[in-house]
Amino acid sequence: MNPETEFREGLDELASHYKEVLTLLGEDPTREGLQKTPMRVAKAMQILTRGYTQDPHKVLTDALFAEDYDQMVIVKDIDFFSMCEHHMLPFYGKAHVAYIPNGHITGLSKIARVVDIFSHRLQVQERLTHQIMECINDTLKPQGVMVVIEAKHMCMQMRGVEKQNSITTTSAYSGVFEAMKVREEFMSLLRGESKRI
């Protein structure tokens, strides 16, 4: 994708606000190293929030295939970066998604794309987890879906409580994953060593 096409309306205005922010932080936005910084930051922020302009439901429905497979499909270790809505600082980690189809499967990459879209919005980890689950549930209408996210929050590392090693785990599930036995199967497959292929 041409990066220039990712930028949205309001870019110049956003940059002018960041110029003001630099001044308010005690910097001189006219010094050489900072002259282009407001525009760089504005572009970076538009990229980090591009999920507002993307439709995750469409991504899934565009690659829906009729298939009889009715065992668990797991896409694990999906790397993501997001920003917490409280401090606008990054949180990042891995998302693991499982679903049991009900006549339809979707392209595997589309699961990762859904994670990507919701994570490119201001989030809390719990909502991110739930939105991914709900989107897959509503579009694929599977027998069940479960999402687990493990993440580190920069707002807990760089500031505030300053805990460097804490990891937050969240989960959301529907349908057959209501049964403990099914959730345990997913969790044990998650813990299993991936074969190197």
Ligand SMILES: Nc1nc2c(ncn2[C@@H]2O[C@H](COP(=O)(O)OP(=O)(O)OP(=O)(O)O)[C@@H](O)[C@H]2O)c(=O)[nH]1
């Ligand atoms: N539940 C949840 N909390 C989050 C997430 N990201 C950041 N937070 C928390 O949001 C809370 C905001 O609390 P406030 O007391 O309003 O803000 P604060 O004074 O900056 O809090 P501290 O981080 O404790 O200094 C903090 O406890 C953050 O750790 C998230 O994804 N989920």
Ligand SMILES: [Zn+2]
């Ligand atoms: Zn935060």
